[in-house]
Amino acid sequence: MDGVHDLGGMEGFGPLPIDADEPPFHHDWEGRVFAMRILTGFWGAWNTDSGRHSVECLPPTDYLSMTYFEKWLASLVNLSVAGGLITRDEVVAGRPEPGSAPIVGAADAAVVRKVWPNGAPTARPLDAPPRFAVGDAVRTATHMTGGHTRLPRYARGRVGEIVDRHGAHVFPDRHAAGAGEDPRHLYTVRFTARELWGDDARAGDTVCLDLWEPYLASAD
Amino acid sequence: MGHDHDHDHDHAHSLLPPEPALRVRAIETLLVEKGLVDRGAIDEIIDQFSNRIGPQNGARVVARAWTDPAYRQRLLDDATAAILELGFSGLQGEHMVAVENTDTRHNVVVCTLCSCYPWPVLGVPPVWYKSSEYRARVVRDPRGVLAEFDLTLTDDVEVRVWDSTSEVRYLVIPRRPADTDGMTEDELADLVTRDSMIGTGLASSPADA
DSSP: OTTTTOOOOOOOOOOOOOOOTTOSOOSHHHHHHHHHHHHHHHHHOOOHHHHHHHHHTOOOHHHHOHOOOOOOHHHHHHHHHTTSSSSSHHHOOOOOTTOOOOOOOOOOOHHHHHHHOOOOOOOOOOOSOOSSOOOOEEESOOOOSSSSOOOGGTTOEEEEEEEEEEEHHHHHHHHTSSSSSOOEEEEEEEEHHHHHOOTTTTOOOOEEEEEEEEGEEEOO | HHHHHHHHHHGGGSSSSSOOOOHHHHHHHHHHHHHOOOHHHHHHHHHHHIIIIIIHHHHHHHHHHOOOHHHHHHHHHHHHHHHHHTTTTOTTOOOEEEEEEOSEEEEEEEEESSSSOOHHOOOOOOOOHHHHHHHHHHTTOOHHHHHHOOOOTTTSEEEEEOOOSEEEEEEEEEOOSSSOOTTTTHHHTOOHHHHHHHTTTTTOOOOOO
């Protein structure tokens, strides 16, 4: 989607808010939101891609004014309601529906310690051979559908070179839409800064993006 | 405006009180009473990211690469496996790639679409990395952004920006500072700053550390 989250290359932003000595979490609640957003994800009511899309769907003015962890809090609540873990009435009341039985089986600290090192890899086997090889010239897609995608606006319709292959990975555009993992080949594509930004960019500078095969067409 | 107002109220998060700390307490109470989240598990994750997962892990990886040429090669060939050798893995580090700075190339990492970051080696990202300013500007004007970190590169150095658009996560291997020949791996790790592993800084020199 052409959302406000797709920030790369947008102009008008000022200096960076650099704080040389900041803690991981600035407030206790930030760490608690971070942890709850991960832990509720264990129930499988959404996935990484639909979770990212829920943040992208925040109203643009909210997206730009909320802090990172405020966005995580909003997505925690929105995803938990949309995924059927909690209801809107329960959010308003701040307690479970009267008479509802507690759910059993939430991960405790021991389970977290045990499963944490595994992470959640997204590489998948795929029988179809990759269409492109390292060194190939490719042009990125121009038209995108309205849902989640990982092809940023600034890199659409541009020509780059395949510089690495990563095998097949879960395809976010389909995964976010609840259409299954639909793994596709993933490549690193290198663009010259001038291809992306014009002649004002420094000759020799480059930008690399990881892009799935459906975003790419041959430019040879 | 009416549409925006209605749209806002379609979002369940707008049902909560406005103050973040109160909102979080309310949602935590609900999730715990429902049985969806265990408080000990929340505390465990906070403890991990406050005490065990952070840039000190990435610094161990870089210091090892500086002192052990075979390890450096394994890190460049398969960073996920090489980082696991030192005991670091987990969410947002499943598919790692290490990119090495040289005298002719300087690497910088961003995620323009959200704030993807290699948690197992760097922890949670700093506020500036998650900011709209960094995400918007660093792909278009990397040298201008680096100047805000007091980092100026000469024209003969290629700046290569890595936009983390997939689940691949990038760790920059900064250049080893001068005058560090006899230093141990532990001493070297103290020179490896967080920003040097994102690419917005250089490793510290022994005189600064």
